[in-house]
Amino acid sequence: MLGRLGSASLRQAGRRSISSSVTANPIPTSFLRGGTSKGIYLQRSHLPQNQAEWDPIFLGIMGSPDPEYGRQLNGMGGGVSSLSKICVVGPPSPEQKAEGIDVEYTFVQVGIRDSTIDYSGNCGNLSSMIGVYALDAGLCKPSIVTEDGNARVRSFNTNTSKVIETTFPLDAETGLAALDLPQTAMAGVPGKASQVVLDFVNPSGARTGKLLPTGSPVDTLNAGAFEIRASLVDATNPSVFVLFDDLVSQGLPVDEYLRGKQPAEQDVSKVLETIRQAGAVAMGLDPSAKAQPKIAMLHRPQDSSQADIVVYALSMGVLHKAVPMTLGLCLGVAAKTERTLAWDITQQVRGESSAACDGLVRILHPGGVVDVGAEHGSDGSVTSAKVVRTGRRLMVGSVYW
Structure with missing residues (x-):
């Protein structure tokens, strides 16, 4: 688990000033597993203010495009879609904070053989680690800490304009997520780890505004x-x-x-x-x-x-x-x-x-x-969609692009 030294280093990296016209290379990052995916987590303040300038940074981080081999050996990607993902995380807007949102994030799917950068959807697996990363990076504190020592972090996903809550155990000594408790196992990942509950609040109409966009079930x-x-x-x-x-x-x-x-x-x-x-x-x-x-x-x-x-x-x-x-x-x-x-x-x-x-x-x-x-x-609307995930910290440091 990430100790005090690792947490302090990440928070110190998070305070480094990067000008709006020059993006540092390498960039401070965390590499995390969430569910059956792995991805790069970046702070919003470390990227250009203009989102249009993000694409070459993300392609460089992942080692894309790789049209001949499709392995992304020149970057952090792994040659499959579940390993070619990035989350950009930052503080909520004042309006979001007033509504109880702790952190905001954008999910990015990076192409492997081509230069596709896709912001059209969200990733449930990597969403399960947004709260963990936000605490590690000092971006927020949990909205709620339950009597049994679990933290709850409310995040706003910019891709779908939806609120996602994650609940996970806290380490009493560090105040960070405790991810190595033998609480649950999940298909596709060996061994047991701490239970992370992922809750999509009011998930209907993430892109279209309707649960059934055509109005028909079939x-x-x-x-x-x-x-x-x-x-x-x-x-x-x-x-x-x-x-x-x-x-x-x-x-x-x-x-x-x-x-x-x-x-x-x-x-x-x-x-x-x-x-x-x-x-x-x-x-x-x-x-x-x-x-x-x-x-x-x-x-x-x-x-x-x-x-x-x-x-x-x-x-x-x-x-x-x-x-x-x-x-x-x-x-x-x-x-x-x-x-x-x-x-x-x-x-x-x-x-x-x-x-x-x-x-x-x-x-x-x-x-x-x-x-x-x-x-x-009571009106038949979907109020929540939940699933249990596990996650693991893999690396804290800097990534070249």
């Missing part, structure tokens, strides 16, 4: 030679959900695609991207933005005791080895939204009185199982 999308049913849902991040079986019925070799076989991988990827873009247009979003909306294939589990629903998700056009957490949260909300494709599956698996409808939704993905919760208000 739409038919025209995707080239295909017509496909899809549920277009916007909670935490907009997502396009299609059925695995519908794709198979169209003659697509989806099983071979999941095994990474060619030419199935190339053929199915093209179809899924066409469907994703058609979904984006129907939702009123930019179809050329690669990060949003995301697309996922849904399947009924073979063993209903293990999970309520199976998901195969794509991120930046590549099949994800787990599930992007904002998509997982969106799926949890969709499973509790009547007549969506996800709702239909969970109803078939567990029945109308199932825990999938009244409690947690157990989602099986290629990396394991994750439990996602969603709460609704």
Whole structure:
């Protein structure tokens, strides 16, 4: 865990003055794991005031573009979308502070083979560490410290204009997050660590302003030679959900695609991207933005005791080895939204009185199982989407760009 010396060094770095016209190289940073992602965390004050000047800095940090090899060996990226992420964190505005916001942040998805810098969505995994980083950097103090020693930090995400709360245990001696307690395990990460509760407050309409942007729980999308049913849902991040079986019925070799076989991988990827873009247009979003909306294939589990629903998700056009957490949260909300494709599956698996409808939704993905919760208000609106994550500090220092 980050000791007093590491914390003091980070806070000292945070006080260094950087002129608006010259950005330091290297830049003070933290490298953190949040959930099944890893990313660079930067302070807003260390970057140019003009956000248009950020792109070359982020590309340099991650080692992008890397069109030939796609490994990002010249930077901090790892050649997959879950390792090519940056969070820019700063203090809240006076108006936000008056509303109980402790810290503000912007999530950045950095392209790997190209120079794409995408601000269109948020990352649930890295969001789980915003409160931890903010305390480490001295950017804020917790909104609440509970009787059992847990801290709660309220953050405002600029990508989606949504409030996200993180709750995690505090170290009584340092006043910083205690991340190494053997409290919980999560699929995709070895061992146990401290429980970090990630809560997206009022998550509906993160990009479109509506839970169901088209007003319908199921739409038919025209995707080239295909017509496909899809549920277009916007909670935490907009997502396009299609059925695995519908794709198979169209003659697509989806099983071979999941095994990474060619030419199935190339053929199915093209179809899924066409469907994703058609979904984006129907939702009123930019179809050329690669990060949003995301697309996922849904399947009924073979063993209903293990999970309520199976998901195969794509991120930046590549099949994800787990599930992007904002998509997982969106799926949890969709499973509790009547007549969506996800709702239909969970109803078939567990029945109308199932825990999938009244409690947690157990989602099986290629990396394991994750439990996602969603709460609704009396008017039927989604008031909260929650999931448990873990995280770890990997490095505090400076990064070259």
